[in-house]
Amino acid sequence: MTHSVIREAPPAGADAPVTASNPRLRWILLAVGLVAALALPWFIYPPVAMDIVALALFAIALDILLGFTGLLSFGHAAFWGSSAYVTGLIATHYGVPFPVAVIGGAVFAMILALPIGYVSVRRSGIYFAMVTLAFAQMVYFIGYQWSDLTGGENGLQGVPRSFFGIELVETESFYFYYAALPILLFGMWAAWRIVHSPFGRVLVSIRDNTPRARALGYDADKYKAVAFVLSAGLTGLAGGVFAINHGFVALTELHWTTSGDVVLMTVLGGIGTLWGGIVGAFLTVTLADYLASSGFHGIDLITGSVFVLVVLLFRRGIWGTVRHRWNIRRLRRASARAGQGYSSPDGNSRHTTSGEGTGR
């Protein structure tokens, strides 16, 4: 039995990163991504642009667990929201530069993730999703009840944006974007680094075959717990920037729908791709922004339908599909060059390779 979660067995090499075959492509992609990130507030209202990048990091942090460890966390709103609150509280009460407050929020998210991760990783698969969801709901109730600190249903208001002596007020959200972007880009780089480190390789081996990883001497639960805490920390960075960006923290940030939204972004973009999180966040935020400005109420109707359709018809997600096509074409070309026909890239070959992968 394979323990890989939420991931269909790929034909050999078809779901490898597009850069695996072509290192130059990685630099091209990175350059394009960086230019896009720098140009974004020229084309999109800067606070919305900031939301896109923050949620992109949130989705990428979730993907470390979902795509590379095989754990679906349905409770990441707990880390996103609690970091938002802690960041907001630090910024309000101590008047420190906002990056310091954001780091404080992220550290708090990691501390919170320790006990939750410790308990949750004892269950995997569907149970892990349910347990993380339940713990997140517990955090939500704490945020709701502790209204002296969090403002309860009114939220935490008037979070300042001080940046080393400069007050970046509402009108200067354009500059705030560039002040906060490095934090989020650092988070994305860290995610990439985690996934491509020896530690990340162990996570993938746990995802693909937990008993075998255990037999090789890896303490699977410990690795999963560490991945959980790291993911929570990156989520915390994103949540902190989000709080400063809005100057306000709503109770919604802790709500289970926030956990669901980020899962949607990750699945829509493509599980196990990292880049997919950016695509998913961009589409989700711009769509929500467009619907809100066109006076449409009931965004959940759209979100829910997209969820259903993506899961039914489009499980690889956007980036995952692009990558799949790209690799299939590359493999076909390579085998044509080698003078032998490549077996059809559709279901048949997938099943044979999956059988090979799991049966050994």
Add this chain to the structure above:
Amino acid sequence: MSALLQYAVQGLAAGSFYALAALGLAVIFGVLGVVNFAHGAFYMLGAVATAVLLDTLDLTLWWSLLVVPVLMFLFGVVVERLLVQWLLRLDPLYNLLLTFGLTLVLVELVKQQYGVSGLPYRLPSGLQGRIDLAGVVLPRYQLFVLFFSIALCVLVWLMMTRTRIGMIVRAATEKPELARALGINVGRWVTPVFGFGVALAGLAGVLAAPFRAITADMGNNFAIILFAVVVIGGLGSIVGAVVAGFLVGLVEAFGQAYAPTFAQILIFVLMALVILIRPAGLFGRQEATT
């Protein structure tokens, strides 16, 4: 003493909603391997349907107890045929995500149709008021809910253990391959079992209608507590779902009475303790841990 008994009855009555719905969740999980996120939404639909039936057709609770589960059964069959069945062969997480999306859609549709404020509901006169049991005054309706759901749980249990259908469902739950090898068409039972589970959630909704504010959001938190219930009871276990349902109801009622701030949090603490001490749940088999 009298107060204790009142809290106990109140808790058991609230627990019977959890027990009935968790029973449905457990049966669906057992036979289909699906964790139905939309269970809370189905519970909500049951309650809304009850209120709407009273409002438009003047059907009282007695009729709703009969009609709504049938409607919900049919709705469940449609959902299974239309959506859930396509993902049964894949990782169960896909169906969790699918039913999550479905929840968002259903809740939003009810919100658009009936608004966010609660729908009114009045009890049939026979169930109003309180009765005095040897000095302990208890609401009549809570007692009715309690006895009704216990009777129903016993009925389901008898059906599961004493009838041929029940044996097939249990066999399909525990050893689907073996059941198939013995010539049982497990696939035939998938759709009716899903419908049955949905009907149970709807029935819990009917019983909750006079008891709770009937809003589009009423199922959201309910679904998450249900997850805690089945984790506590052991997801594969039918008895576990019922026992844990009543247990969580009691914890909630006593929590609200003595530590209202922590009432909701207590349930999740209980869940964490169970995972730490018995990862498979109180009634779960150990092999179901991973």
